[in-house]
Amino acid sequence: MKFVVIGLGQCGGRIADEFAVMNRRAQSERRVRIITGAYAVNTDEADLSGLTTISSDYQHRILLGGRKTTGHGVGKINELGAEIAREGGDKIIDAIRATKRFYETDAFLIVAAAAGGTGSGSLPIVTQLIKERYRDKPVYALAVLPFEHEVNAEARGVYNTATCLKSVYQVADAIFLADNQRYLRKDSSLKNNMDAINKQIVAPFYNLLCAGEEKKRQYIGARVVDAGDIIQTLGGWSTIGFGASALERLKVPIEKKRDFRKKGAETLRGLQAMDEALSELSLDCRPEDARSAIYLLSAPAKEMNMDVFKEIGDYLRELAPHATIRSGDYPRQRGEVNVTLILSNLSDVSRITEFYYQLRESVPMMKKWEEEAEAKFRALEEAWEEVPVLSLKGNHG
Ligand SMILES: Nc1nc2c(ncn2[C@@H]2O[C@H](COP(=O)(O)OP(=O)(O)OP(=O)(O)O)[C@@H](O)[C@H]2O)c(=O)[nH]1
Numbered sequence: 001m002k003f004v005v006i007g008l009g010q011c012g013g014r015i016a017d018e019f020a021v022m023n024r025r026a027q028s029e030r031r032v033r034i035i036t037g038a039y040a041v042n043t044d045e046a047d048l049s050g051l052t053t054i055s056s057d058y059q060h061r062i063l064l065g066g067r068k069t070t071g072h073g074v075g076k077i078n079e080l081g082a083e084i085a086r087e088g089g090d091k092i093i094d095a096i097r098a099t100k101r102f103y104e105t106d107a108f109l110i111v112a113a114a115a116g117g118t119g120s121g122s123l124p125i126v127t128q129l130i131k132e133r134y135r136d137k138p139v140y141a142l143a144v145l146p147f148e149h150e151v152n153a154e155a156r157g158v159y160n161t162a163t164c165l166k167s168v169y170q171v172a173d174a175i176f177l178a179d180n181q182r183y184l185r186k187d188s189s190l191k192n193n194m195d196a197i198n199k200q201i202v203a204p205f206y207n208l209l210c211a212g213e214e215k216k217r218q219y220i221g222a223r224v225v226d227a228g229d230i231i232q233t234l235g236g237w238s239t240i241g242f243g244a245s246a247l248e249r250l251k252v253p254i255e256k257k258r259d260f261r262k263k264g265a266e267t268l269r270g271l272q273a274m275d276e277a278l279s280e281l282s283l284d285c286r287p288e289d290a291r292s293a294i295y296l297l298s299a300p301a302k303e304m305n306m307d308v309f310k311e312i313g314d315y316l317r318e319l320a321p322h323a324t325i326r327s328g329d330y331p332r333q334r335g336e337v338n339v340t341l342i343l344s345n346l347s348d349v350s351r352i353t354e355f356y357y358q359l360r361e362s363v364p365m366m367k368k369w370e371e372e373a374e375a376k377f378r379a380l381e382e383a384w385e386e387v388p389v390l391s392l393k394g395n396h397g
Pocket residue numbers: 008009010011012014015043044072073074075076077113114115116117118119120144145146147150180194195197198
């Protein structure tokens with residue numbers, strides 16, 4: 001499957017850059033192309049120049065905002081981000097039109113952080129704009145959720161997140177959620193290492209996009225996961241995860257209820273990889289809330305058999321009984337068995353409901369701040385009411 005990836009704002013741009021890196025890797029390691037075009041859009045010039053892999057010309061690193069922001073971002077005001085995207089939308093469309101292999105594109109992926117200004121405000125606008133222009137291609141969003149410390153510190157971030165998510169939900173064909181806080185669980189030092197988090201956000205897409213693009217028979221699975229399967233699966237709130245189990249190392253299975261000893265070593269590895277994919281999902285959610293799911297099992301050909309497939313399929317079906325489950329195999333990997341998993345059409349996402357509740361609580365507070373600010377202005381105006389104003393007109397004519 002091939003994406004055009006468009007990153008909005010600082011976070012979105014960096015993640016789009018990471019997709020461009022991944023595409024290079026796919027080309028050199030596997031001779032397949034998975035990204036037909038990668039773009040970064042921002043109101044902040046410095047953020048754009050900090051990218052590494054997206055082409056550095058103005059049609060791939062697109063600066064919006066002009067006089068409104070003078071190249072310095074919108075300072076968290078996502079309404080301004082939205083306005084600038086509406087005005088500058090043509091620049092983005094022109095850039096996409098110039099994509100050389102655009103005709104090969106299966107779908108769009110628009111990436112942004114929900115809590116910032118530029119990305120948060122422009123995500124729904126750009127998604128809608130592209131949907132209107134390219135009616136035959138699905139448009140997916142990837143929204144990055146803020147860290148907990150940001151949520152607690154800033155009402156504006158909560159407001160941005162809530163408004164961005166609600167708006168993008170109405171236009172995107174599906175929204176992947178990636179919760180920054182999730183990536184700190186195993187390694188809290190990542191808080192200051194956005195690059196490492198971005199790599200983790202992007203990595204699960206690698207096999208999923210590559211699998212359907214392979215041309216050599218030895219790398220083509222018995223059941224290929226192609227763009228059609230992925231498009232059929234995706235809708236509404238979605239999450240993606242990846243888990244691997246090394247061939248030489250066999251850990252004790254996490255779930256004790258099953259009698260793992262009776263299973264073959266291959267099946268065991270498959271189940272372990274599935275367990276890890278479930279616990280590494282980009283969003284904290286309950287699999288039973290998923291209405292659709294897809295998994296891709298990737299391993300050396302001899303490690304894969306119908307048994308493994310059936311077992312991990314049964315396992316997922318138990319956990320996600322309401323989901324239509326699609327699946328495929330990808331005989332590529334060396335030295336490990338791994339599983340890529342998407343849970344989609346989630347009917348309940350507590351993380352999102354939390355934002356709406358928090359917002360409801362903070363609305364009166366934000367109103368109060370605005371009123372206070374206005375009162376101060378008024379007081380200031382009253383205070384100098386008696387002061388005469390210097391004549392501002394010239395006396396030449
Ligand atoms: N995962 C990840 N999160 C990021 C990155 N950069 C910023 N964030 C998060 O994104 C949110 C802020 O959004 P930004 O992308 O910086 O904001 P912006 O869209 O550039 O908007 P303005 O700077 O306000 O114009 C916060 O929740 C940050 O934690 C990044 O590179 N990776």
